Amino acid sequence: MISTRAVIGLAVAFCPLALACGDSPERERLDFERMRLQQRYDLYGKSGVFANHQSMQAPPTGTVTRESALDTGAAGTGMSGGQPVASVPVSLTPAQLVLGERKFTIYCAVCHGAGGFGGSIVAENMGPPRPPSLRSDSLAARPDGYIFDVATHGKGRMPAYAVELTPMERWAVIGYIRMLQQSRTLTPAQRADSLRAAAIHSSDSLFSETPRAAGAFP
Amino acid sequence: MAALFPRWANTVVRATLVAATCTLVGVPVALMAWVRTPNATRRYQPVAQPIAFDHRIHVTGQRIDCRYCHFSVERSASAGIPPSSTCVACHSDTWMRSSELALVRASIATGQAIRWSRVNALPDFVYFNHAIHVAKGVGCETCHGRVDRMAAVYQAAPLTMSWCVDCHRDPAPHLRPLSEITTMGWTPPTAQRAFGEELVRENNVRSLTNCTTCHR
Secondary structure (H helix, E strand, C coil), X not given: CHHHHHHHHHHHHHHHHHHHHHCCCHHHHHHHHHHHCCCCCCCCCECCCCCCCECCCCCCCCCCCHHHHHXXXXXXXXXXXXXXXXXXXXXXXXXXXXXXXXXXXHHHHHHHCCCCCCCCHHXXXXXXXXXXXXXXXXXXXXXXXXXXXXXXXXXXXXXXXXCCCCHHHHHHHHHHHHHHHXXXXXXXXXHHHHHHHHHHHHHXXXXXXXXXXXXXXX | CCCCCCCCHHHHHHHHHHHHHHHHHHHHHXXXXXXXXXXXXXXXXXXXXXXXXXXXXXXXXXXXXXXHHCHHHHCCCCCCCCCHHHHHHHHCCCCCCCHHHHHHHHHHHXXXXXXXXXXXXXXXXXXCCHHHHHHCCCCHHXXXXXXXXXXXXXXXXXXXXXXXXXXXXXXXXXXXXXXXXXXXXXXXXXXXXXXXXXXXXXXXXXXXXXXXXXXX
């Protein structure tokens, strides 16, 4: 009898705790959700406003970016008087050549190889026409503006890199390519590129009617 | 006068006290432990994607740098999901007739983006910026794991606040040289602690632990 009263007393004592557990108001939980999922557009998010249900919209046709509006001269187009500029029209600091090396390694070396020999794994796996060597005499003789144009608009199977690389970065890459053409030492990655390029070209020449000149690769 | 309570009431009281303590301590501890488990953080669970894109083929097989496709990582808060035009840059003839690429072809034809599923999601009150992290020597692998070994990408890190703050308090054990940002399976040349401290000085890495660093 008395012990029953004790049990009831204990139960009453725990009542507030039990209530607190069951009393978590739904509104509070929703408020937390409202913080976690805020009413705003995220990158790559959905939108009910636009017809294509994307929060990210392509700019209207003919939109001019501030960068392209500023770079209408040789530095932005690589052209001067309708002709490709002979040499890089901006001054390249050593730091920018380091940037050029980095960007080259990301975007160019994928196909043209770490040393510019054209001996990348991608080049090996793709059929001819393959990415050319950037160390050839013919490219060394080309003006810098020509390389800029190819990087900007693409050429043959090569896509355009105008989105990935800003004009300044493209000039930095060109500076690095010119350094590569002068370079007579090879890093291990560049040596692997050179050896693979030689292997690709010897196997290609087996199947082509006009074999390439020997000694084109160091 | 007879005893107010029977003798076994002592046991009831003790047992109740023990049970109450265990509940009061155990339930919050269990809940806190639960939110950190891979189940609750959705760690290691491959996410189904509209296209069975395989990072192993592209990263390990073709040796393509992460930044070739995720090109906005160095200048934007978002690393960027590559636009379909990036796919087509190579796949204009390579595998272009494959049924795997049907969605890419459709996307190019209609201008409608491919609806990839999000793998790493942070709450909206967290403002993460990729550019500053890769500029200060936090590699892709540090948070995203060995993507070069993932057939389908999964969330590799817990993405809990304590996980973020651990590194923000003491970045040195998690840093690598800027030239090795995208390297998968990078190992420090010397002991990571001393090497990391060196990188902290070299790249001027600050330990930012203000609330407003991430919450705005």
